[in-house]
Structure formats: structure tokens, C-alpha cells
Amino acid sequence: MKSDPKTEYKLLKARDYLESIAEMKRRTTLFLVCAFEIALILFVVAWTARANNESQKHAIISPPSCINNLGETVKFKNLNIKSANSASGMAKRDEAGEPIVYRFAYQNSPHALQRFIDFHECAHHQTGDVDLPHPPRNSPDHMMNESIADCIATLRMRDELDKGSEILLQSVINLMDDMRKVGFPDSTLNSRKSNILNCLEKQVTAQTFLDGILRYRGLK
Numbered sequence: 001m002k003s004d005p006k007t008e009y010k011l012l013k014a015r016d017y018l019e020s021i022a023e024m025k026r027r028t029t030l031f032l033v034c035a036f037e038i039a040l041i042l043f044v045v046a047w048t049a050r051a052n053n054e055s056q057k058h059a060i061i062s063p064p065s066c067i068n069n070l071g072e073t074v075k076f077k078n079l080n081i082k083s084a085n086s087a088s089g090m091a092k093r094d095e096a097g098e099p100i101v102y103r104f105a106y107q108n109s110p111h112a113l114q115r116f117i118d119f120h121e122c123a124h125h126q127t128g129d130v131d132l133p134h135p136p137r138n139s140p141d142h143m144m145n146e147s148i149a150d151c152i153a154t155l156r157m158r159d160e161l162d163k164g165s166e167i168l169l170q171s172v173i174n175l176m177d178d179m180r181k182v183g184f185p186d187s188t189l190n191s192r193k194s195n196i197l198n199c200l201e202k203q204v205t206a207q208t209f210l211d212g213i214l215r216y217r218g219l220k
């Protein structure tokens, strides 16, 4: 059948028209899909931002067992410091003379760091630091006490916790971040980190290492 050009033209136009409608539908669909995706992205961003905000609030872990060099059980006490950005700790005797670790703002730091601080502060009780005269801040003796406490914390985490080495390495990352924020120089960060990593490789238990320290100090 021979079609006349007018009819052909009309058919072509009709096809164009149908195609343009189809194209419009595609575009509308695409737009709707895009709009949906954008909404989804915005939702995820908002949700993540909220999660990040909330991630500053961490559940507080239960403390490790801690016995000082005199065989006394060390207590742990949580203290919420509103102005503190991250967790920290302090080992001392309370007003009643009981050995205690104060845990400051633990809810502001991840579990790995909470663990490390617990073990580190406990180590100050285990080594007898708490009952010995406190060496001047940043003196070689003070730095030595800190290195020893870090080392005992490292060995205990490695040996007493499930996946302890992983948790320890995570805590070191958190610790370095916090120290950097406070303004400690890189040299301090690096020496603390390398001491911890060296201790991690020690072929001794925390108890053996601790016994050596106590004997050296004449406490055992």
C-alpha cells in the first residue's frame, strides 16, 4: 500500500509525539527517582550527623578487677565533668583512705579508651605509685611512672581481654587524638606510642613485669 506523504508526516509526528510523551515520562520518572535519592541522601546525612552527635555519648564499661600492691581492692567511681571533651582518670586514695580510680567524663570517649584509662590508673595502684611521694610533674621519675603504668595496662589488655591487642591499638589511636587536641607535641605522642607498642611485644605477663617493678622499689 502506498501511503501519501501527508499521512506519513502525520504518522511521523504522531510517533514523535508519542516518543516525546514517553521521554517526558522517563524524565519525570528519572526526576522522581533523583528526588527520592536526594531525599534519601539528605536523610542519611541528617541521620549520620545526629548519630555523630550522639556518638559523643558512650555507655560506660564496667571496670576491670584491680588490687593494689598491698592487696586492697581498688574502687572505681564515675564523675561526669560537663566541660570535659574526653575521658580521663585519676588514681588516689579517697577521703576515707580507700584506694580509688576516679573516671572523668567516660561517656565522652569510646570503650577502647575507657578500658585503657581504667587499666592505666589501676596500674598506678598496682605499682604503689599512689602511696609513694608524687615526683614533680614531667620530671624523668614522673615520666617513668607513666611509662610503667602504660606498659602494665598494655600487657593486661593484651592478655585479659578478648581481642585485647586490637582494642589496645584502637585505644592508642583515641589517646593520640586526644593528646594532639590538648596540644601535646608530636615527640611526646611518639614516645608514648612507641613505649606502648614495645610493651605489646614483651614476652612477659603483666604480673611478671609488675613483680620486677615492685622488687626494684623494695615493695615486694
Ligand SMILES: [Zn+2]
Pocket: 120, 121, 124, 145, 146, 149
Ligand atoms: Zn598515669
